[in-house]
């Protein structure tokens with residue numbers, strides 16, 4: 266009988282053999298920051314209606330504000346880096362049970378040469394399905410068997426609350442059920458931490474609540490300048506930058522999310538930080554001021 270690891274390695278060989286142009290497994294971007302080798306890996310993408318970019322804005326204003334007409338393709342970017350003997354992953358994709366076109370992280374890890382059992386830490390920005398459900402593999406066991414999992418104390422408390430179902434619209438109840446199932450499966454390996462502190466040496470979490478009540482972002486600190494891993498503090502490469510005041514349908518506390526977006530954009534522009542957003546096509550980039558707002562300048 267082959268072990269599960271051997272089965273997965275066999276699967277990797279198939280994935281690599283298929284890694285011709287157009288294959289789904291992919292490394293979106295790579296960068297160096299001091300001693301860190303940073304990779305942005307794809308978990309795939311999904312489509313959503315344009316109207317979701319701004320719940321109180323007329324569709325024609327969204328079209329003229331973004332230059333887009335059809336549905337929005339939202340990419341899923343998982344950030345990884347190696348630092349000494351640590352292999353750190355930020356958020357972990359959608360797994361097998363979310364939306365068609367997602368759940369490609371395992372194949373992208375293989376394409377990047379990162380073995381799941383080598384991953385030492387997984388840091389979560391928040392616990393939405395496209396960031397958290399990939400914590401369990403197709404066998405319903407942790408995708409990274411040797412990892413410590415770190416999430417915001419406030420975020421875990423929000424999703425774990427039995428009263429969550431009264432606080433969320435019915436079409437979001439599956440988000441809560443999924444989060445509770447995975448929180449339970451990870452058990453004691455899921456650690457609770459607070460923003461405003463280093464979660465790992467050189468990796469500080471900062472409060473970016475709004476999209477969810479316990480949303481955090483991360484600053485990878487280095488003498489050459491910071492890299493911000495922003496999760497869903499910014500969710501669209503045009504709308505979030507040119508119109509931070511828009512209220513996307515996916516934000517839990519829309520007013521707070523607007524204030525967070527403005528603060529993150531201003532700080533990233535002032536510090537000339539490199540930024541990685543989970544849904545920002547282009548991988549790694551910078552925030553540039555543009556008139557009274559901002560624009561995303563991808564590195565490539």
Ligand SMILES: [Zn+2]
Nearest residue numbers: 393395497543
């Ligand atoms: Zn997301």
